[in-house]
Every structure is written in C-alpha cells, then in structure tokens.
Amino acid sequence: MDASPxxxxxxxxxxxxxxxVSIDGAIDEEWQAFIAAKRKAxxxxxxxxxxxxxxxxxxxxxxAFRDGTLRTSGTAITKVLPPTSRFSHTGGHxxxxxxxxxxxxxxxxxxxxxxxxxxLG
Numbered sequence: 001m002d003a004s005p006x007x008x009x010x011x012x013x014x015x016x017x018x019x020x021v022s023i024d025g026a027i028d029e030e031w032q033a034f035i036a037a038k039r040k041a042x043x044x045x046x047x048x049x050x051x052x053x054x055x056x057x058x059x060x061x062x063x064a065f066r067d068g069t070l071r072t073s074g075t076a077i078t079k080v081l082p083p084t085s086r087f088s089h090t091g092g093h094x095x096x097x098x099x100x101x102x103x104x105x106x107x108x109x110x111x112x113x114x115x116x117x118x119x120l121g
Contacts, residue, residue, distance in 0.1 A: 009110045013038060035115040042110075046103050050096070051082045061104065070108040072101045080104075 017034045021027060047057050057080045064070040071077070081100060084092045 009106070010114065013110070013114070032115055035111065039111045039115070042107060046100075046107060050100050050103065052080050052100065053082060056080045061108070064104075064108055065112065068112070070105055072105065077101065
C-alpha cells in the first residue's frame with residue numbers, strides 16, 4: 001500500500017477493516033458497511049468542525065461521488081458554507097471556502113472508489 005500513491009490515504013481504512021473482519025462473514029458486505037460507516041462519520045466531523053450546512057454538505061458530497069468529481073467552483077460549494085461576513089477582519093468567506101474545499105477534497109480522494117454505495121444518507 002505504501003508504494004501506491006492512490007492507496008496511501010486509504011491505508012488506515014484498509015488496515016482497520018482487516019482487523020475488524022470476521023472469518024466467517026460475507027467480506028464484501030462487511031466492507032461496504034465498514035466504508036459507509038467510516039465515510040459518514042468523517043463527513044459528519046467535517047460538517048461539525050467547519051459548521052457547515054449539514055443537509056447541503058451531504059447532498060454536495062453525494063453528488064460528487066455520483067459524478068466522480070468534486071466541483072469546487074460555482075454556487076454548489078457556497079451553499080455548503082455557513083453565512084460569514086465577506087468583510088470580516090478575522091478571516092471570512094475566502095479563507096473558510098479554501099479550508100472547506102481542502103477538507104472535502106481530501107475526504108473525496110480518500111473514499112472515492114472504495115465502495116459501490118454512497119452511504120451518506
């Protein structure tokens with residue numbers, strides 16, 4: 001896994017799954033359930049940490065997985081962001097958007113292609 005750039009950010013997921021899998025279980029079903037639970041938990045953490053609009057964030061990510069790409073320009077990403085003053089001295093809209101885009105991009109890259117189900121509902 002360390003030799004594959006596409007698997008490096010997924011290594012802990014794979015190792016945790018291998019540690020948790022039962023010998024007599026249906027591996028594919030267990031994998032789908034494991035990834036769905038991890039994906040949901042990590043998305044909820046991002047939503048909470050960044051104070052995002054929860055329903056909009058879930059819909060945005062679900063669309064990204066469906067389309068196979070995370071669209072970070074346009075109005076869709078701004079619907080996810082909480083209201084901020086664009087004129088705030090303490091860092092406003094631009095900084096928040098960059099931080100959220102970075103977190104959602106890392107999340108998307110980490111989970112894209114690991115499961116056939118969206119598991120975000």
